[in-house]
Amino acid sequence: MATDGEKIKAIKGIVDPKNIKSDPQILSAHAVDGVMPWAVVFPESLEQVSDLVRLAQKENLALVPWGSGSKMSIGHPPSRLDLVMGLTDLNKIMDINRNNLTVTVQSGVRFKDIQKILAVQENGSHNHRENHIPDTNQPVSTDKQNRGCFIPMAPPHSHSATIGGIISANSAGPIRLLYGLPRDIVLGLRYVASNGETIGIGGKTVKNVSGYDMCKLLIGSYGSLGILCEMTLRLLPLPERLGTFLLFFPTLAGASDFIERVFDTNLLPAAVELLNCCAYSFLAPEGFYEFGSDGYVVAVGLEGFEEDVRRMAHEIGIIASESGAGENLYLKEDQHGLFWDAYSNKVSELSHRYPNLVSIKLNYPISNSHKVMELVDSLIKEAQLEYGVVTHAGSGVTLIHFLDKSGDHETINRIISVTRKLLDHCRRIGGNLVVERVRPEVKQRFPIWGELREDHIVMRRIKQEMDPSGIFSPGRFVGGI
Amino acid sequence: MEIQELVVQLQEIVGHQYVLSSEMDLALYGYDASLGRGRPDMVVLPDSTEEVSRVVTLAYQEKIPVIGRGSGTNLSGGTIPTKGGMVVHFSRMNRILEIDIPNRTVTVEPGVITLDLQNQLLAQGFIYAPDPASQKVSTLGGNVGENSGGPHCLKYGVTTNHVLGAEVVLYDGSVVWTGGGCQDQPGYDLTGLLVGSEGTLGIVTKMILRILRAPEAVKTMLAIYDTIDDASHTVSAIIGEGIIPAALEMMDSVVMKAVEESVHAGYPLDAAAVLIIELDGMADGLDRQTEKIFSICKRHHVRDIQLAKDDAERDRLWAGRKGAFGAVTRLKPSYMVCDGTVPREELPAVLSKVLETGRRYGVLIGNVFHAGDGNLHPLILFDERDEDELKRVKRVASEILKICADAGGTISGEHGIGIEKLKEMSFIFSESDMEAMRQVKRAFDPEDLFNPGKVIPEQV
Numbered sequence: 040m041a042t043d044g045e046k047i048k049a050i051k052g053i054v055d056p057k058n059i060k061s062d063p064q065i066l067s068a069h070a071v072d073g074v075m076p077w078a079v080v081f082p083e084s085l086e087q088v089s090d091l092v093r094l095a096q097k098e099n100l101a102l103v104p105w106g107s108g109s110k111m112s113i114g115h116p117p118s119r120l121d122l123v124m125g126l127t128d129l130n131k132i133m134d135i136n137r138n139n140l141t142v143t144v145q146s147g148v149r150f151k152d153i154q155k156i157l158a159v160q161e162n163g164s165h166n167h168r169e170n171h172i173p174d175t176n177q178p179v180s181t182d183k184q185n186r187g188c189f190i191p192m193a194p195p196h197s198h199s200a201t202i203g204g205i206i207s208a209n210s211a212g213p214i215r216l217l218y219g220l221p222r223d224i225v226l227g228l229r230y231v232a233s234n235g236e237t238i239g240i241g242g243k244t245v246k247n248v249s250g251y252d253m254c255k256l257l258i259g260s261y262g263s264l265g266i267l268c269e270m271t272l273r274l275l276p277l278p279e280r281l282g283t284f285l286l287f288f289p290t291l292a293g294a295s296d297f298i299e300r301v302f303d304t305n306l307l308p309a310a311v312e313l314l315n316c317c318a319y320s321f322l323a324p325e326g327f328y329e330f331g332s333d334g335y336v337v338a339v340g341l342e343g344f345e346e347d348v349r350r351m352a353h354e355i356g357i358i359a360s361e362s363g364a365g366e367n368l369y370l371k372e373d374q375h376g377l378f379w380d381a382y383s384n385k386v387s388e389l390s391h392r393y394p395n396l397v398s399i400k401l402n403y404p405i406s407n408s409h410k411v412m413e414l415v416d417s418l419i420k421e422a423q424l425e426y427g428v429v430t431h432a433g434s435g436v437t438l439i440h441f442l443d444k445s446g447d448h449e450t451i452n453r454i455i456s457v458t459r460k461l462l463d464h465c466r467r468i469g470g471n472l473v474v475e476r477v478r479p480e481v482k483q484r485f486p487i488w489g490e491l492r493e494d495h496i497v498m499r500r501i502k503q504e505m506d507p508s509g510i511f512s513p514g515r516f517v518g519g520i
Numbered sequence: 521m522e523i524q525e526l527v528v529q530l531q532e533i534v535g536h537q538y539v540l541s542s543e544m545d546l547a548l549y550g551y552d553a554s555l556g557r558g559r560p561d562m563v564v565l566p567d568s569t570e571e572v573s574r575v576v577t578l579a580y581q582e583k584i585p586v587i588g589r590g591s592g593t594n595l596s597g598g599t600i601p602t603k604g605g606m607v608v609h610f611s612r613m614n615r616i617l618e619i620d621i622p623n624r625t626v627t628v629e630p631g632v633i634t635l636d637l638q639n640q641l642l643a644q645g646f647i648y649a650p651d652p653a654s655q656k657v658s659t660l661g662g663n664v665g666e667n668s669g670g671p672h673c674l675k676y677g678v679t680t681n682h683v684l685g686a687e688v689v690l691y692d693g694s695v696v697w698t699g700g701g702c703q704d705q706p707g708y709d710l711t712g713l714l715v716g717s718e719g720t721l722g723i724v725t726k727m728i729l730r731i732l733r734a735p736e737a738v739k740t741m742l743a744i745y746d747t748i749d750d751a752s753h754t755v756s757a758i759i760g761e762g763i764i765p766a767a768l769e770m771m772d773s774v775v776m777k778a779v780e781e782s783v784h785a786g787y788p789l790d791a792a793a794v795l796i797i798e799l800d801g802m803a804d805g806l807d808r809q810t811e812k813i814f815s816i817c818k819r820h821h822v823r824d825i826q827l828a829k830d831d832a833e834r835d836r837l838w839a840g841r842k843g844a845f846g847a848v849t850r851l852k853p854s855y856m857v858c859d860g861t862v863p864r865e866e867l868p869a870v871l872s873k874v875l876e877t878g879r880r881y882g883v884l885i886g887n888v889f890h891a892g893d894g895n896l897h898p899l900i901l902f903d904e905r906d907e908d909e910l911k912r913v914k915r916v917a918s919e920i921l922k923i924c925a926d927a928g929g930t931i932s933g934e935h936g937i938g939i940e941k942l943k944e945m946s947f948i949f950s951e952s953d954m955e956a957m958r959q960v961k962r963a964f965d966p967e968d969l970f971n972p973g974k975v976i977p978e979q980v
Contacts, residue, residue, distance in 0.1 A: 136863065136865070137760070138756055138759070138760055138863075138864065138865035139863035139864055139865050139894075140759065141863070186761075186762045209704075209709075219677070219681065220703070222709060222712060223677060223681050232952070232956060234952075236952035236955075236956075237952070238952055238953050238956045239949070239950070239953055240953065240956070242928075242929065242930045242948070243863050243928055243929070244861040244862065244863060244893070244894055244895070244929055244930055244933065245673070245674075245677075245678075245893055245894075246669050246673060246678055246861050246890070246893045246894075246895045246933035246934050247861060247930045247932070247933060248666065248667045248669075248678075248716045248932050248933065248934055248935070248936050248937070249930045249931050249932045249937060249941075249945065249948060249949075250937065250945065250949060250953075250954070250957050250975060250976065251713060251716070251717055251957045251960055251961075251975070251976075252667065252680060252712055252713060252715065252716050252717075253713075253956060253957065253960065254712075255680070255709045255711075255712025255713055255715075256708055256709060256712070256713050256960065258709065258712075259708070259709055260708060275764065276761075276762030276763075276764075277762075279762075305733065305735075305736040305802060306802070307801065307802060343802075343805065344804075344805030344808070344809065345805070346802075346804035346805040346808065347801070347802045347804050347805040349804070350802065350804045351802075400704070402702050402703060402704040402705065403702050404620075404623040404625075404701045404702050405622075405623050405624060405702070406620075406622035406623045434703055434704075435702045435703055435704075436703065436704055469700050469701045469702055470700075470702045470705075471705055471706055473704075473706050488706045488707070489706055492696075492697070492705075492707070493696040493697060494696045494697060494698045494707065494710055495707065496694075496696070497690070497696065497698075497708075497710055497963065497964065498707050498708045498710070500963040500964075501708060501959075501960065501963040503963070504959040504960070504962055504963045505956070505959050505960075505963075516707075517706050517707040517708075518707075
């Protein structure tokens with residue numbers, strides 16, 4: 040075993056010395072659930088990632104990959120940690136193929152930067168490219184004339200999140216309803232395995248059954264099986280027309296009735312989000328329409344051909360008034376963009392405003408959403424906690440943010456008790472629960488990955504085969520894998 | 521244990537008449553729709569998960585290979601027992617256990633015929649989207665094993681995009697559920713790994729599939745071309761203009777002639793190629809998209825384009841496409857279908873290379889394929905009894921896959937690797953890529969008893 044000095048020296052032989060950081064400020068900014076690495080290293084190529092993993096394997100160093108850090112709060116604290124591997128310097132867009140509707144990018148590219156470039160790709164273009172991303176903060180163009188394309192996802196933290204982090208976490212936002220999950224959108228991956236080899240799986244075609252579908256295994260594996268370096272995603276042409284309904288319902292029953300009736304039609308909305316007014320108040324853009332402090336908002340996102348969007352807007356308006364919607368706003372193009380952009384990103388601010396924030400995610404069969412929401416409301420109101428709740432209707436996923444200002448012991452106990460009750464309920468109906476954010480000091484008291492299921496035995500064996508010495512994010516994943 | 525003794529033990533598990541071991545039975549279960557041949561030691565027909573579990577436990581104790589089998593429509597030799605062992609045939613486990621409309625799922629056993637489920641769902645206004653051409657006979661278990669495609673995958677995705685969970689019997693006979701009736705289950709996506717693993721990781725005994733509301737409206741067009749090139753450029757142009765059809769299929773003159781003789785779908789006999797283009801979705805936007813497609817086709821020198829006027833006409837157009845593989849045996853007694861897939865912009869160049877390869881070896885090639893996905897299906901037509909021709913056919917097939925791999929594509933879009941394309945795996949995967957797959961295999965099946973010798977070549 041080499042000394043720390045020798046290890047740093049070995050790393051400096053792999054990456055440019057300026058890309059290894061060990062000053063205390065940077066280390067503490069890259070602490071994983073309070074566990075500090077002794078260095079943060081930023082490789083610039085797949086070869087460097089590969090050499091670093093070989094070194095880690097040789098010296099038995101524990102590695103945690105890190106994109107923008109937006110989802111690092113998910114998982115158990117690492118059982119050990121040496122290096123954080125920052126992937127933001129793997130930031131090349133390798134290939135944009137407008138004809139094949141695919142993009143190949145390195146994992147450190149920010150999601151919004153890719154979307155922005157894709158939005159202006161013209162018909163018939165194919166750019167083999169390896170350029171670095173221009174640093175700009177302009178909003179994504181939705182100019183309909185040139186019909187650019189897009190990755191059909193709207194993940195949370197879309198401004199900061201890297202594509203690698205999104206894929207590693209199988210992270211999805213509202214439009215999953217129409218377009219599916221990262222698992223439906225990723226066509227190919229390159230990752231560095233625990234022996235340092237670069238593994239290529241999948242490809243550039245939508246249909247591909249050559250060998251095992253290893254992409255599915257890596258997507259959502261949270262850095263526990265390898266370092267994701269490159270990915271090919273499928274694209275769609277930008278929709279011709281966009282629009283959003285914001286509907287206010289005084290009661291949950293009214294909102295749920297509306298949603299059920301929409302799903303009972305032939306309409307194909309891109310997103311149907313149900314949230315309480317508290318969640319609306321922190322997710323809507325600054326100075327946007329206000330709906331008061333009690334009740335529910337349903338946001339219906341519409342994307343598609345002009346005629347289809349027009350008809351959906353018309354029929355949804357009718358259903359809304361029949362279901363007792365109080366107020367009813369229709370957002371056109373720009374306002375639509377403004378709303379959903381805030382919706383995906385303002386959640387990032389919550390943890391700054393509420394350092395004791397606890398966020399949990401429930402999953403369950405889709406027809407249970409009304410009952411789950413009722414239970415959420417009654418349990419949390421009974422526990423006298425402040426909370427925002429958001430449901431991806433039609434997907435069977437509910438996110439709850441406990442806005443704990445006090446951070447005291449007693450409040451945490453109440454949050455834990457509610458979490459456990461919700462977990463029990465979700466398990467009974469075939470779902471589960473994941474704690475997505477809670478401060479490290481109390482983390483071990485929460486059921487971080489919900490309840491283990493019988494298939495965990497296979498997961499453990501896969502981890503054992505693919506990372507036998509446990510160098511990748513050790514202890515962080517389901518069941519402490 | 522002697523084979524005879526094993527048969528007796530299996531009979532105790534599944535019932536006397538449900539273990540087959542006569543010479544004729546073993547010959548019948550020794551092949552599939554590919555060219556390969558094998559021979560199992562016995563065939564077992566279980567009726568429940570519990571029986572499968574006991575059968576697998578016995579196989580594990582005795583170190584006997586286990587090969588799951590549905591209807592045997594496999595086109596890559598995936599169901600051929602090359603190392604003996606027991607074929608587990610799912611014809612008795614063919615129940616649709618639940619159609620759950622509110623949760624948009626169905627729970628089925630693996631032996632359910634794909635089209636049977638689809639017909640039952642359609643009666644309630646719903647669809648199970650993957651529609652392999654063999655859907656009349658193929659089983660859902662087989663579709664999951666192969667990650668089957670079909671014409672409508674262009675818009676709806678392949679089988680894996682529609683499987684939410686699976687009950688699977690593991691190597692030691694234990695039974696676990698992966699995934700389930702809801703999305704976002706924490707942990708590795710084992711369901712995604714099982715789909716398309718060709719029965720090499722476990723035996724799936726129940727599946728939860730995702731269903732969708734049937735599209736409100738459908739428009740089906742037949743576009744007739746005098747050159748293949750014009751037809752394949754039309755394909756790229758349609759997608760380039762921002763239209764994702766539900767299906768976009770191509771057929772060349774060789775196949776059209778054979779089809780016309782058997783199905784009478786109304787294809788012109790003197791054309792070089794036809795496209796079947798189908799749009800679906802909400803009714804409102806479809807007329808303008810149809811017009812747009814008409815004008816794209818005209819820009820690419822279409823000879824004629826017709827819109828199916830009613831369901832009967834639509835069914836007739838599709839009957840020709842779906843019956844194509846069967847129809848070509850009118851031309852030659854045997855065919856070998858390559859399943860290479862390429863980025864769709866490579867289609868015109870790759871197609872002409874494919875045809876050139878056929879000419880060079882003096883074999884007849886017909887093309888009928890999922891053009892919108894870039895998923896080729898060159899049908900190499902021949903007579904299996906002509907050994908010299910068979911050798912040339914195998915060389916042509918391998919060369920075609922190399923052409924696809926070199927064009928940035930892959931060697932199988934939807935038919936699987938089986939035994940037929942083991943050699944060609946090295947066209948697209950390095951030894952380390954394949955070693956990563958072997959790790960997965962070892963994690964699921966440490967003794968290599970589930971469908972051994974398939975998908976991943978032996979270590980070199």
